[in-house]
Amino acid sequence: MKILQVLTLRGPNYWSIRRHRLIVLRLDLEDLDERFSDELRGFYEALVGLLPSLEEHFCSPGCRGGFLQRLREGTLMGHVIEHVALELQSLAGMPLNFGRTRETRNRGVYNVVYEYQQERAGRVAGRAAVRICATLADGERYPQAELAADLAELRELKQAASLGLTTDALIQAAEQRGIPWVRLPVRDVVQLGWGVKQRRLQAAQTDLTGMLGVELAGDKDSTKILLQTAGIPVPEGDVIRRFEDLEEAIDRAGGFPLVIKPLDGNHGRGITLNIRTYPDAAVAYDLAKQSAKTGSVIVERYHRGGDYRVLVVGGQVVAAAQRVPAQVVGDGRSTISELVARLNQDPRRGEGHDNVLTRVELNQASDWVLRQQGHSLDTILRPGEICYLKNTANLSTGGMAIDCTDTIHPENRWLCERAARWVGLDIAGIDLITPDITQPLRLVDGVVVEVNAAPGLRMHLQPSEGTPRNVSAPILDLLFPGGSRGEIPIVAITGTNGKTTTTRLTAHLCKQTGKTVGFTTTDGTYIGDYLAEPGDNTGPQSARLILNDPAVELAVLESARGGILRSGLAFPHCQVGVVLNVSDDHLGSYDIETLEQMASVKSVVAEVVHPDGLAVLNAEDELVVAMAQRVKGAVGYFSLDPEHPVLRQHLQRGGLGATVINGEITLLEGEKTIPVLPVQEVPLTLGGTVRFMTANALAAVLAAYRVGVNLDQLAAGLRTFAAGVAQTPGRMNLLAVQDFHVLIDYAHNPHGYRAVGEFVAGWQKGERIGVIGAPGDRRDEDLREMGRIAAGLFDRLIIKEDDDTRGRPRGEAANWLQMGVTETVATRVLQVILDETEAIETALKQAKTGDLVVVFPESVQRTLALVLGTPPQ
Numbered sequence: 001m002k003i004l005q006v007l008t009l010r011g012p013n014y015w016s017i018r019r020h021r022l023i024v025l026r027l028d029l030e031d032l033d034e035r036f037s038d039e040l041r042g043f044y045e046a047l048v049g050l051l052p053s054l055e056e057h058f059c060s061p062g063c064r065g066g067f068l069q070r071l072r073e074g075t076l077m078g079h080v081i082e083h084v085a086l087e088l089q090s091l092a093g094m095p096l097n098f099g100r101t102r103e104t105r106n107r108g109v110y111n112v113v114y115e116y117q118q119e120r121a122g123r124v125a126g127r128a129a130v131r132i133c134a135t136l137a138d139g140e141r142y143p144q145a146e147l148a149a150d151l152a153e154l155r156e157l158k159q160a161a162s163l164g165l166t167t168d169a170l171i172q173a174a175e176q177r178g179i180p181w182v183r184l185p186v187r188d189v190v191q192l193g194w195g196v197k198q199r200r201l202q203a204a205q206t207d208l209t210g211m212l213g214v215e216l217a218g219d220k221d222s223t224k225i226l227l228q229t230a231g232i233p234v235p236e237g238d239v240i241r242r243f244e245d246l247e248e249a250i251d252r253a254g255g256f257p258l259v260i261k262p263l264d265g266n267h268g269r270g271i272t273l274n275i276r277t278y279p280d281a282a283v284a285y286d287l288a289k290q291s292a293k294t295g296s297v298i299v300e301r302y303h304r305g306g307d308y309r310v311l312v313v314g315g316q317v318v319a320a321a322q323r324v325p326a327q328v329v330g331d332g333r334s335t336i337s338e339l340v341a342r343l344n345q346d347p348r349r350g351e352g353h354d355n356v357l358t359r360v361e362l363n364q365a366s367d368w369v370l371r372q373q374g375h376s377l378d379t380i381l382r383p384g385e386i387c388y389l390k391n392t393a394n395l396s397t398g399g400m401a402i403d404c405t406d407t408i409h410p411e412n413r414w415l416c417e418r419a420a421r422w423v424g425l426d427i428a429g430i431d432l433i434t435p436d437i438t439q440p441l442r443l444v445d446g447v448v449v450e451v452n453a454a455p456g457l458r459m460h461l462q463p464s465e466g467t468p469r470n471v472s473a474p475i476l477d478l479l480f481p482g483g484s485r486g487e488i489p490i491v492a493i494t495g496t497n498g499k500t501t502t503t504r505l506t507a508h509l510c511k512q513t514g515k516t517v518g519f520t521t522t523d524g525t526y527i528g529d530y531l532a533e534p535g536d537n538t539g540p541q542s543a544r545l546i547l548n549d550p551a552v553e554l555a556v557l558e559s560a561r562g563g564i565l566r567s568g569l570a571f572p573h574c575q576v577g578v579v580l581n582v583s584d585d586h587l588g589s590y591d592i593e594t595l596e597q598m599a600s601v602k603s604v605v606a607e608v609v610h611p612d613g614l615a616v617l618n619a620e621d622e623l624v625v626a627m628a629q630r631v632k633g634a635v636g637y638f639s640l641d642p643e644h645p646v647l648r649q650h651l652q653r654g655g656l657g658a659t660v661i662n663g664e665i666t667l668l669e670g671e672k673t674i675p676v677l678p679v680q681e682v683p684l685t686l687g688g689t690v691r692f693m694t695a696n697a698l699a700a701v702l703a704a705y706r707v708g709v710n711l712d713q714l715a716a717g718l719r720t721f722a723a724g725v726a727q728t729p730g731r732m733n734l735l736a737v738q739d740f741h742v743l744i745d746y747a748h749n750p751h752g753y754r755a756v757g758e759f760v761a762g763w764q765k766g767e768r769i770g771v772i773g774a775p776g777d778r779r780d781e782d783l784r785e786m787g788r789i790a791a792g793l794f795d796r797l798i799i800k801e802d803d804d805t806r807g808r809p810r811g812e813a814a815n816w817l818q819m820g821v822t823e824t825v826a827t828r829v830l831q832v833i834l835d836e837t838e839a840i841e842t843a844l845k846q847a848k849t850g851d852l853v854v855v856f857p858e859s860v861q862r863t864l865a866l867v868l869g870t871p872p873q
Contacts, residue, residue: 193486237300330381787820
């Protein structure tokens, strides 16, 4: 077996609208083609012995053990690899169940599709699945050690890609509310929402969190001074930088017992509690000094009581938990070291912050705590005797959390809310020491010891004891009040021909509202009036650039089939999805062999229309009309024929549409007609002579109208958008050159040739000279058909070839075009000049008064430079 290609999909796609994270392995089964699993001796037993948990896979029988039933009865290896790839990820802590396997037109080559949670892990699982199945199919044993190494690698990849429990919880809550999100490529920052509506967060720190508040919270002494100013009880103490100041600081704190900690510490590092002697204070000073980035150490009075964390979000207490230091309980037989080892066997404990509990690591600080209690690691505790292992209750050092949200006294709630406001934090973790959280601090000698920015949410989401609290919800309410999803309007546009023009026109119409519009085209990515990134930008990467830009208020995204097949869409849904047409272009690429399959690719844009959105569909294209059955939102049809039956039936049901009535572009709402502008006043249509441009205008008007562009703005936009070099380079650019005309259009398939041909056929002033070519990755029959079409349009023809032959030998694409031309006698003069520059220059020299030179270029900018006599850009 051999993997030919690996695709990583990250959005709605050809294989699934709902499941966005998919791996597609293009797999050549080679000598295993047509060999079913029941024909491979010992394969079933070996695979089940290696992965017995495959018993849980339902597969098509729809019951537990369903896949194993298929395996016994006989199934092809691609299907087996699909299930093994899923199971390996599940065993590594990423449970998944969606997959499908489809044969391609190439014998023995299959597309194996399966889910992933983490991209790299998904790809590694696929390669491991192929390796395992190939080994077992050869009758060899796959060592358990190798399987363990595969799973260890997957777990490591999962851990490396994790954003942490706090961020993951916020992302899950966002997904439940329908808020889109994306991980930005810096410092684990996550963006929630799109464009101008977006918010950003890094764990529980958001873009609403003030830098000054974070700075104050990080400086524990400044925090304490500020809280003292507010009348909030805090421990007495002082900050020192030199050991010789320790004794005086102890006096200012009121003597023993003491707490010594770094001024800028976190996660309990360098903190020593309940210090009772000067020698212990000296040791604690050194420990704090090692963890203090600024070199400053806090010496303050130790208050007895429980350690509590209170979470304040948007000025309101939303959760509270008591933190209990890591501890073991004696059994009269085991040493403390043995009890700790047993404690760490709890499956809830693990490394880092992604587990309910953290493993307890014994270190120098642990030894100090044990000595304070009169113990060592070899001590055997009495049955029921409690021994603390850490001097802080932080979860990151192995502590436990007990929820007490419902019992915190109202006055303590008020104090915590005041503390967060005084420090200036939108989200704050307030640390209290108090003997009784149910009583006001002032009555029980309780104090506020710290105010923390970006507090961890683990103890509230997954307390060791007590009720879990959904603290993600109030954070999202703070970021997106009123149930907002943080979305901007997205108009997605696809089709075989006309995408770029329709995208540019739709963006131009939307700009009439005064909003900042971001749009992507084959010419580049634009924000407002400026080019942000040049190139053929019709895939998800360019769409994300627009959606991630904080200035963009509305997005218009050209969505080509290549991006959908390679990566999926960049957005889970859109407000408007436009499908212009489906024709026989790019067939044979990415295993899309038929028009029906191509329609399924294009239909992704229609299917992701939000239930309150609009799918704009071409009523004159049967394949596009069929997409309406999959649309969750409303449908709007456009047609050049106001009496088209699909359009008429839709309007009779009260639907929305657009057509041309009495020479005017007209919107239709049921039986209501809304004239917009006479077609002759729309420069894009060249006075109404170019039908396909008129159809593009109808689609754009429907889309823009749906996102709030009013009638006056629609008319103004249509009047000011021309099929010229500035606004639609390479799209029906009709240029007067000396005493003849040149038409430049990026037609590159039979449908495009026919569309341009409607205009060319009407040219009566002089000869029609065509400079034709086509991309080399089109099918032979498509190239031949373009030759036939061109022969019927032009009096003179020059066949050229693209610089990039896209895998064909030089001259082969031209030969197929020529073959089509010679099958008809319409063209009187035929030349073959492979170099595009030479071919265009030859045509320009041949042109006479009144002639029309039509160029189907590879490079639009180079062609414009040759025609206009200007240096290429």
